[in-house]
Amino acid sequence: MERETAELASRAIDGDRDALSDLWRAHRRWVAAVLIAHGSPRDSAALEDLLQDIAMATVRNISTLRDPLRWRPWLRSIAINALRSSLRRRHLPGVTLNGSAHNAADDCAGPPRMGQGPDAIDSGEDAERALQQVLALPLIYREVLLLKALRDLSTRHIAEALDLPVKTVETRLIRGRRLILDALAPTPDSHRADFKSEMDRTR
Amino acid sequence: MNTHSFDIDELLCRVLEGDASADCWRELAAHAACDDRVWARVASELAQSRMIERRVHELTAPAERIEIPQPQAEPAARGGLLPIALRRRAAWSGWAVAACFLVAFVLLRPGSTAAPDRGDDLIAGETAAPMDPAAFTATEALRAYVRAGTDEGLLVGELPIVAVRTTPAAQGAGVEVVYMRRFLERTFVDDGDIVRLASDEHGRAVTLPARDESSPRRNSL
Numbered sequence: 001m002e003r004e005t006a007e008l009a010s011r012a013i014d015g016d017r018d019a020l021s022d023l024w025r026a027h028r029r030w031v032a033a034v035l036i037a038h039g040s041p042r043d044s045a046a047l048e049d050l051l052q053d054i055a056m057a058t059v060r061n062i063s064t065l066r067d068p069l070r071w072r073p074w075l076r077s078i079a080i081n082a083l084r085s086s087l088r089r090r091h092l093p094g095v096t097l098n099g100s101a102h103n104a105a106d107d108c109a110g111p112p113r114m115g116q117g118p119d120a121i122d123s124g125e126d127a128e129r130a131l132q133q134v135l136a137l138p139l140i141y142r143e144v145l146l147l148k149a150l151r152d153l154s155t156r157h158i159a160e161a162l163d164l165p166v167k168t169v170e171t172r173l174i175r176g177r178r179l180i181l182d183a184l185a186p187t188p189d190s191h192r193a194d195f196k197s198e199m200d201r202t203r
Numbered sequence: 204m205n206t207h208s209f210d211i212d213e214l215l216c217r218v219l220e221g222d223a224s225a226d227c228w229r230e231l232a233a234h235a236a237c238d239d240r241v242w243a244r245v246a247s248e249l250a251q252s253r254m255i256e257r258r259v260h261e262l263t264a265p266a267e268r269i270e271i272p273q274p275q276a277e278p279a280a281r282g283g284l285l286p287i288a289l290r291r292r293a294a295w296s297g298w299a300v301a302a303c304f305l306v307a308f309v310l311l312r313p314g315s316t317a318a319p320d321r322g323d324d325l326i327a328g329e330t331a332a333p334m335d336p337a338a339f340t341a342t343e344a345l346r347a348y349v350r351a352g353t354d355e356g357l358l359v360g361e362l363p364i365v366a367v368r369t370t371p372a373a374q375g376a377g378v379e380v381v382y383m384r385r386f387l388e389r390t391f392v393d394d395g396d397i398v399r400l401a402s403d404e405h406g407r408a409v410t411l412p413a414r415d416e417s418s419p420r421r422n423s424l
Contacts, residue, residue, distance in 0.1 A: 021270065021271040028266040029263050029266045029267065030263075032263035036259075036263070047262075052269055055271050055272060060340055060341055127257050131254075145255070148220070149259040150259055170216065
């Protein structure tokens with residue numbers, strides 16, 4: 001898969017539009033996940049507009065990609081820059097690398113509800129609430145968790161896209177899940193850090 | 204005494220990702236033997252994880268409808284095949300130049316035959332050999348515009364770049380610079396196509412042929 005991606009990227013850089021299309025189709029979904037993690041509006045129309053902008057930017061700039069192996073981080077940068085431009089145009093608060101996803105997502109379904117207690121999941125809490133728990137995390141955790149939830153990318157590919165060591169991504173996955181668990185079922189005797197103080201510390 | 208070689212969180216992470224080996228499962232069972240809440244946690248986290256996956260798949264579904272624009276689907280510049288980004292840039296620069304020179308009294312009449320090879324608002328370089336937009340990046344297209352415009356004598360030059368704004372770059376290193384590029388173009392207008400602004404009896408602005416005047420106005424600096 002990796003070799004195929006690099007080959008497609010190489011051909012795309014050389015101007016092969018079909019290769020670029022194939023490459024885009026294989027990666028567009030996680031680009032959408034990155035956008036959501038970074039605070040993109042979540043309604044499908046806004047997301048489609050944004051992805052269209054990113055597709056255009058990809059076509060325009062693909063020849064500036066020097067190393068085909070860097071396709072994923074390159075595409076992620078294009079996506080984040082497009083999101084920032086879009087948010088500026090909409091006069092929404094911008095997002096920072098460690099900011100909350102919710103400051104820009106004006107059409108999200110309300111603020112996340114933390115600390116629901118252990119019954120929240122056991123009683124069949126809906127998927128939206130589960131997602132809200134992820135979106136309430138600091139960016140460094142929510143991005144890897146959303147990318148992982150998509151199951152399109154391996155941990156190694158997520159690390160590559162984020163320009164991080166694999167171990168760091170693994171650590172963020174573990175800590176992110178732990179933070180969610182702590183938020184859902186805080187236990188006084190837990191050795192884990194309090195969710196709120198962890199949030200404050202990592203922001 | 205703790206004899207576990209894996210942290211419980213790490214084990215759960217592997218289980219959730221489907222990467223748990225037989226050793227991991229054995230280790231998990233050992234944890235569960237010490238703490239009966241472990242299996243409940245596994246169940247909770249699996250349920251949570253699946254719900255998140257389902258929701259993320261729903262939310263990212265619109266991405267499946269977005270395709271890379273194909274060359275024939277890209278809007279070509281009117282009267283030419285320059286990429287739209289270049290056209291916007293060139294069109295803007297044309298207006299900037301027009302503003303600089305304040306050619307207020309000389310207007311091209313709509314549908315006039317002025318500069319018949321180019322049309323009223325075509326930009327320098329558009330009459331160059333047809334170009335495939337798919338083959339150009341913005342930088343390459345701009346370069347092609349400058350080359351073609353210079354060859355045709357329609358592009359006089361470029362004014363100094365003006366920095367508009369600098370902000371810290373998205374990735375935290377370096378700065379993003381927004382700047383203005385200004386191109387100086389020229390066009391040729393037949394005497395018969397030069398008009399002047401005047402007012403009718405109701406005070407409304409009208410254009411009149413400049414050549415009707417005893418001394419026709421010329422656009423000049």
